[in-house]
Amino acid sequence: HLSKRLEKVAEFVLEEGTVADIGSDHAYLPVYLVGNGLCEYAIAGELNEGPYASAIEKIRANDLQGKVEARQGDGLNVLDGRKADTVVIAGMGGPLIVSILKKGQKFLPDVKRLVLQPNVAADQVRYWLKNNGWSLIDEAILMEDGHVYEVLVADRSGVDPYDLVDMRKQLWLGPYLMEERSEAFHKKWKREYDQLKRIYGQLQLARQKQARHRVEELEQKMRWLEEVL
Ligand code: SAM
Incomplete structure (x- = not known):
């Protein structure tokens, strides 16, 4: 099987x-x-x-x-x-x-x-x-x-x-998969979203200048996920 x-x-x-x-x-x-x-x-x-x-x-x-x-x-x-x-x-x-x-x-x-x-x-x-x-x-x-x-x-x-x-x-998300937004898709990216949010919180606490680029990248990714979740 x-x-x-x-x-x-x-x-x-x-x-x-x-x-x-x-x-x-x-x-x-x-x-x-x-x-x-x-x-x-x-x-x-x-x-x-x-x-x-x-x-x-x-x-x-x-x-x-x-x-x-x-x-x-x-x-x-x-x-x-x-x-x-x-x-x-x-x-x-x-x-x-x-x-x-x-x-x-x-x-x-x-x-x-x-x-x-x-x-x-x-x-x-x-x-x-x-x-x-x-x-x-x-x-x-x-x-x-x-x-x-x-x-x-x-x-x-x-x-x-x-x-x-x-x-x-x-x-990143898959052009067909993000249109279809199946249950598995939602599950995968909700997991990722929650993880990004945690990292984002930690970075903000650290308030390091070097983290600026990383923060912007995280914000972009979180916005994309908010659109599809
Ligand atoms: N394709 C199967 C599947 O999806 O269930 C087996 C996946 S298994 C995790 C990965 C297999 O790829 C292993 O058996 C490993 O020996 C083989 N492998 C890794 N690198 C390879 C390469 N460069 N060329 C051929 N086989 C490779």
Whole structure:
């Protein structure tokens, strides 16, 4: 049984062609996708020996050799000599996802869709996508076991969900998510708002000159959140 988080990720994978799940761990996602006929072929990429071995075992246990292939390697290097239509990178921090995309630039021209699920710092992923020719076409946010997860979907369609005036706010909150304002969205940002408010109070008590810039940034963020909460 797949987590709600990975089920959501799976919804955005293109049915035709190959999906590459980078940092696949037990290959749960590739096995689910191909096993359920939701994708034709899958590569489970893993850097580390332990998870790579688990991926091989999981594929064998599900009798999916020949349709799901485990490959050991760093990031997108597992695409050397292959093509993937969808690339999934899930369950890592935004900065690690961005570094994998950056290091693997040369493998991206053949990729039609990216499905990225940063555990933190989704704004850094949106920012990278925007500056590297990818269009953010959809987003999802969900709650599972007290955690809030975001899923970002990008392709080459040229769709641009950002407005010049609101761009910084949209990169932070997610242009689609802030329109939709779901329960999970509200939960995540209410938490953040309460935390900012606490820090703000502390900074004001400290009354340090050097804190001026930080205070202004906090005020901006709190105003943005007051608009959407
Ligand atoms: N993607 C799965 C998920 O969402 O449930 C597993 C997430 S797990 C927290 C992160 C996995 O990424 C680990 O198995 C780790 O070994 C792998 N990993 C970390 N850095 C990687 C890299 N540069 N290339 C490939 N895999 C990597």
